[in-house]
Amino acid sequence: MPNEIVAHGAGVRECSYAEAIREALAQAMEADGRVFLFGEDVGVYGGAFGVSGDLFHRFGPERVIDTPISELGLAGAAVGAAITGMRPVLEIQFSDFITLAMEQVVNQAAKIHFMFGGKASVPLVIRLPGGSGTGAAAQHSQSLEAWFAHVPGLKVVQPSTPHDAKGLLLAAIDDPNPVLIFEHKLLYKTKGPVPVEPYRVPIGKAAVRREGTDITVVATSIMALRAEAAAQRLAAEGISAEVIDLRTLRPIDFPTVAESVRKTHRLLTVYEGVKTMGIGAEVSAMIAESEVFDFLDAPIARLGGAEVPLPYNPALEKAAVPQEDDIVAAVRRLVREGEA
């Protein structure tokens, strides 16, 4: 399986983020009898967000397994299957429900390889639909990825495009470690070019989505798309923003960020999770601690989720997470103040 094919061309067609994930699951199951998908309503129902779709009919109930509503038990089952030779892919219906399974993810999956002196590995994948914007309110809209990025032994990825959704999932299934994939619910219907053949997007590698010279915007998940749209608008005002889609939170791709900031001399981070103690703090600190700090012409800035549970009312919900306008305003402030 080749790594990363980005270019349009033969064997590449438009498909949605959800279809790309389904295609990755199907190709992984076709290629490897150890791979199976399980979770709540992933079978006949086709998944709460339609991601598993027809996989149940294509692969049968032994490979696409409907389960009781038992998140802790399911995460533990993924651990047990992984350490005895299978490659389980678990769908947690809403990423918020991973809170019910923290024990198995954090105490067991993340630690077994190390704790057993390298004697067992835990090649499991957990898919977690997250994020706000669907009116699902406080218990179905969170972005909890930073919690898991704090845990050595786990890998955490956040695809923002259909291409990466497929490539990162295939890489995660190949990986001998536990990988958590935070998918964004608003992205499932977005479309983009996706190669038909299987390929991997390397875990731990950020993508420069747009090159620029005035500021580096490091964003995750749907915020990478908003940052790109913002950069487009800013270009019309003569501001050249470089947009980096982090893609993997752990292990984080610091060199790509550092190289960019060294060139642009400014840094803005944009992420949907609550701002305090979030991804932006880590990226900012890494720059502040490095020799790249000397290149900064403006203070580092963070745009993150408001310090509030996600509200139901659409206007409040929108105000609780960074929007394109917020990114535009933040970039203007950093670039113009730096010039003043």
Place this chain on the structure above:
Amino acid sequence: MDQLDGKRDAIAMTTELQIRTGANQRPELAALDDDVLRAALLKMHLIRRFEETAEDSYARGLVHGTMHLSIGQEASAVGAVLALEPKDYILSTHRGHGHCIAKGADPGRMLAEFFGKETGYCRGRGGSMHIADVEGGNLGANGIVGGGLPIAVGVGMSLRAQKRDSVCMVFFGDGATNEGAFHEALNMASIWRLPIVFLCENNKYGMSMDVGRAMAVANVADRAAAYAIPGVSVDGNDLPAVAAAARAAVERARAGDGPSLVECKTYRIRGHSKSDRNLYRTRQEIEEWRDRDPIRRLEDELLRHDRLSREELRVIAERAEQQITAAVEFAGTSPDPRVDELTRDVYAD
């Protein structure tokens, strides 16, 4: 009169013959042949001496952290594992030294792990609470109460998917049965008829909480009814009884008939961990359970039925002692891990 005396003589002779041939043994004991019993007794002695040695090493400052001793519970660990084959898996608990030795682990490498040595089962990274012997089918002790229960479900799913003839036995205490993990695991194992034996060691206390105060049903085994699987309670200090109950559950699992819950009622003689001051139980209670010591009980029964001689028992105990002495020597002379390898093995390659 003569006739009656003759009858009495005949009865006496028959009884003596039965004793000598083991004919009046209870079936649970008769089911175990002499070699099996010798091996089981050796393992019980090994566990006892291993833990006493660990305790002594702790007192002498050779072991840091804490440890959870299963002294008094040897019959449930060894009896349950007697029903397993090398190809079968176990998952263990924070009080897991017995399970580990019962499944065939080397006491030397276990003690080296206690001492934090590179030669330990986890290369000194896990300690007492995380000993695993993956090659030997021990998928690990666990520091989280109930942590192994959902993992067993996944092991069962693997065995089913891979069409393997193995079973998974997961040990846990009475305390774990009040965790959600217990109920989620039993339910999933039951609906999918997975090859799992849920082996509860009810040692009467979850740390200090008496099991009678922690759950409303009389027996952990009663909880099996909620999942439509067999649940049995046995005297956990009675090795042949434990072995018989475990064998029935293992056979059922191996035949594809699904999981069972086996409850071994036993008692931990030592405190929960090294900080326990026994404020929640009486000295008298501890002494009563000492009188039911599973090792002495088995030895007495074997002598009574002439299954093993006093000399054989002595040799077995001596062999255990020699193995533990060798283990101490191995662990004590093993190298420490290198500090510059601190972050090794966080991720698999």
